[in-house]
Amino acid sequence: MEFLEAVGKRRSVRWFKTWEQVPQEKIQRVLEVVRLTTCPGNLQPWRVVVIERDKVDPSLRDNLLACDNWQGAHTQAPVWIYFYADPKGALPETFATRTKELIGVGALPTAFGWSPQAIDSAIFEGETMPAGMPAINELLHGLPYEVSANVAYAETVGACAVATLAAVNEGLGACLHMISNPSKQEEVKRLLGVPDSFVPVWQLLIGYPAEDPDAGGVRPKLPFEQIFSYGKWGQPFPRDQRVVTQLEDEGLPQPTGEPKANRFDELKYLARMFGYPV
Amino acid sequence: MHAAYAIHPCGHDTMRYFLNAHKSPASNDLRKEKEQLVSETENLRVYQSVQLWMAEVNNMYHLSEAEWEGRLQVLQQFCEAESKDPDEIIAEARGARAEKIDYMRRLKRFVKTLTTNPTSAHDYENIIRSFFINNGARVVTKPYPDVYQQSQ
Numbered sequence: 001m002e003f004l005e006a007v008g009k010r011r012s013v014r015w016f017k018t019w020e021q022v023p024q025e026k027i028q029r030v031l032e033v034v035r036l037t038t039c040p041g042n043l044q045p046w047r048v049v050v051i052e053r054d055k056v057d058p059s060l061r062d063n064l065l066a067c068d069n070w071q072g073a074h075t076q077a078p079v080w081i082y083f084y085a086d087p088k089g090a091l092p093e094t095f096a097t098r099t100k101e102l103i104g105v106g107a108l109p110t111a112f113g114w115s116p117q118a119i120d121s122a123i124f125e126g127e128t129m130p131a132g133m134p135a136i137n138e139l140l141h142g143l144p145y146e147v148s149a150n151v152a153y154a155e156t157v158g159a160c161a162v163a164t165l166a167a168v169n170e171g172l173g174a175c176l177h178m179i180s181n182p183s184k185q186e187e188v189k190r191l192l193g194v195p196d197s198f199v200p201v202w203q204l205l206i207g208y209p210a211e212d213p214d215a216g217g218v219r220p221k222l223p224f225e226q227i228f229s230y231g232k233w234g235q236p237f238p239r240d241q242r243v244v245t246q247l248e249d250e251g252l253p254q255p256t257g258e259p260k261a262n263r264f265d266e267l268k269y270l271a272r273m274f275g276y277p278v
Numbered sequence: 279m280h281a282a283y284a285i286h287p288c289g290h291d292t293m294r295y296f297l298n299a300h301k302s303p304a305s306n307d308l309r310k311e312k313e314q315l316v317s318e319t320e321n322l323r324v325y326q327s328v329q330l331w332m333a334e335v336n337n338m339y340h341l342s343e344a345e346w347e348g349r350l351q352v353l354q355q356f357c358e359a360e361s362k363d364p365d366e367i368i369a370e371a372r373g374a375r376a377e378k379i380d381y382m383r384r385l386k387r388f389v390k391t392l393t394t395n396p397t398s399a400h401d402y403e404n405i406i407r408s409f410f411i412n413n414g415a416r417v418v419t420k421p422y423p424d425v426y427q428q429s430q
Contacts, residue, residue: 278408
């Protein structure tokens with residue numbers, strides 16, 4: 001699938017064919033894409049637990065669902081990919097290790113001033129970096145653990161977004177979903193054997209859609225001009241309608257502001273099929 | 279009387295009509311019973327909670343009059359079992375959480391008086407759950423219990 005087609009087809013699918021398993025090969029293909037996801041410093045702080053709903057002990061399945069208030073999409077999806085962030089994955093010393101690796105493979109050019117010595121002096125001694133180098137002394141020297149945790153969380157959110165597109169690329173429905181009620185996060189960690197220190201991020205539900213994969217159409221989006229500025233905030237990026245039309249031709253549809261025709265009929269029959277109230 | 283009146287959740291009172299289809303037209307019992315039920319559901323429609331429920335659901339799903347008739351019959355029976363009118367039930371359910379949970383427990387017992395079929399019982403529960411949800415009383419919803427069952 002072409003990239004734009006994957007972005008254009010992606011919807012948060014919330015009705016899954018509970019009877020159709022996802023081949024483990026497809027799950028692995030999604031994980032392999034996540035592994036190669038970009039993030040600053042190549043930190044890779046994401047840690048993942050995959051649950052195949054029909055292959056785990058029913059009591060574990062039901063406990064995980066109970067922690068999430070038995071949300072419908074979670075109940076139906078055959079695969080649950082739990083994303084956590086490891087704060088240790090974003091500590092200053094981790095950044096030092098990862099960036100030294102990047103120097104070693106030619107990703108961070110010494111021509112820009114990168115060197116292991118520069119990294120150590122900036123991160124561990126707070127030495128000011130020269131012009132041409134990022135101010136990693138300001139960014140990382142004395143970085144509190146809580147901030148590392150926030151950085152790890154933010155980077156993992158990015159990985160979740162990429163995972164979603166990877167699932168769409170496999171022809172699957174996908175939905176980023178809360179892991180559990182906030183008050184039940186520790187319970188879920190215990191159930192999954194996840195270290196206390198891990199920060200819950202999202203879970204990605206995947207499966208074959210029971211609903212039309214278009215799921216009612218493109219969701220409402222903020223106006224382009226409200227999001228993107230040019231030169232200075234508040235000066236809208238000039239939007240060329242021809243570009244919009246080209247993208248539509250390449251598989252990136254625009255929101256219409258209305259659900260697809262018969263969407264609510266579809267929802268009614270889906271609810272009846274699975275036994276939910278209408 | 280009403281507990282024996284098998285009402286399909288979709289509004290078709292199948293069993294009673296099937297059993298009584300052979301009755302002589304001269305027998306007014308079935309007609310009177312149906313008229314009584316219809317008049318009772320008409321009475322139900324004056325309640326604010328019922329009007330809100332119907333409006334909210336129809337806004338999206340446009341259910342048929344036949345289906346609404348069936349739903350209202352189930353609600354009517356639930357109200358009789360609770361000895362309360364619909365507005366009173368919603369007022370209590372939206373109050374203390376414990377009260378709402380108690381309603382759900384009694385609902386499970388109530389639907390078993392209507393049918394022994396677990397799928398039908400689930401459907402009857404969903405009618406009352408829909409009534410609660412669309413009146414702002416948040417209740418858990420779950421699919422049919424066999425959603426996890428695999429044939430292989």
